[in-house]
Amino acid sequence: MNDTMTPEERTAGEPTAKVDGPITLINSFKVAADRDDAFHALWTETSMYLRQQPGFVSLRLHRAVNPDATYRWVNVATWETGADYRAGHLTDEFRRLVTQEAWGEFPSNPSIYEVVTAVGKG
């Protein structure tokens, strides 16, 4: 399995609506069950860069406990604004990181969301 996702495809699209305040990236990854370690190492390298960018707030990287999940790994990350998110993903360093051949094995599906309903302490 290999794909040819561009850095742009690895980044959520431009929002059409103006969103004030924080945004949530939900990025789902297809990962074969025996490739968890390789995925986690590659994701961590890219994530360490993004965590240092202005406007990064938090993340939770999730792994599925049921093996039939379409997307076995899902990153849910918060940024202060959509502009911060985009700026962190438009750098040469991000481009270098996500164009590594090793990423071809792990198709991703990133989208940006806003929180509509929140209950309890997240």
Added chain:
Amino acid sequence: MNDTMTPEERTAGEPTAKVDGPITLINSFKVAADRDDAFHALWTETSMYLRQQPGFVSLRLHRAVNPDATYRWVNVATWETGADYRAGHLTDEFRRLVTQEAWGEFPSNPSIYEVVTAVGKG
């Protein structure tokens, strides 16, 4: 668009691995852009029931800000244990709620995850 998802398909599958501690449900929904209000009302009715079940901790319901998102609405919910999550979804009342014909318009893709990496305050 209509589908025939059963209550079982509306609920994440049984985990194969024993997971101690909290689990995260990530449930993604396909919703036409002009059906947001209908979806939100229906989801809220079901959610109000689940929030009252033992072991429910928190949730964030997200709506996509980019219209090309595959899944325009995503619920990320935390339960104290996987057993609590399943118990809340095996009741007659949950079955009644999710077999309402109105749900047929909104295919969902629920899976249970554990948090592998957490950075910052979620």
